[in-house]
Amino acid sequence: MNKLELISAIKDKANISKAEAARVVQIFFDSMTDAMANGDRIEIRGLCSFYVKNYKSYAGRNPKTGKKVVIKPKKLPFFKSGKELKERVDVK
Template sequence: MEALKIEAGISKTESAAIVHLFFDEMKQALAKDDRVEIRGLFSFYVKTYESYTGRNPKTGEQVTIEPKKLPFFKAGKELKDRINSKKK
């Protein structure tokens, strides 16, 4: 938020509001099963899992796992390249 404050020439309160708005919009999009993508940096998407039979690791008893949705993160090419670049 500090970098946004300095770069945009706005107050700390305003920069915090912008950052919170950004993440709130991401959460709302994912809640609607929309994909969130910032090209080159990352994407988030929701993966849906059907119900299945699993096992309780303590007892070995079979249990039914309810259907669920989970958010997934995928790094973009530019982010991967930057992380893997060798700087001396």
């Protein structure tokens, strides 16, 4: 499902206009992005959680040349699925 399909599903289920559904989705994504940019954890019970993982600087290698390079510290977003989501996806 992509963003347009999500907007369409919300429009149909909530019986609202496409513009209103698009605004709801945009507010949701903007709020999540802002929270993660501030280093906050996002938890949606039963579904998933998002968090920012901090990586320290380390020595790596350029795969083409084999030269050692210093990898700068960085922060990356991570997703962890919830128990209920795992169970629902793993239907046998």
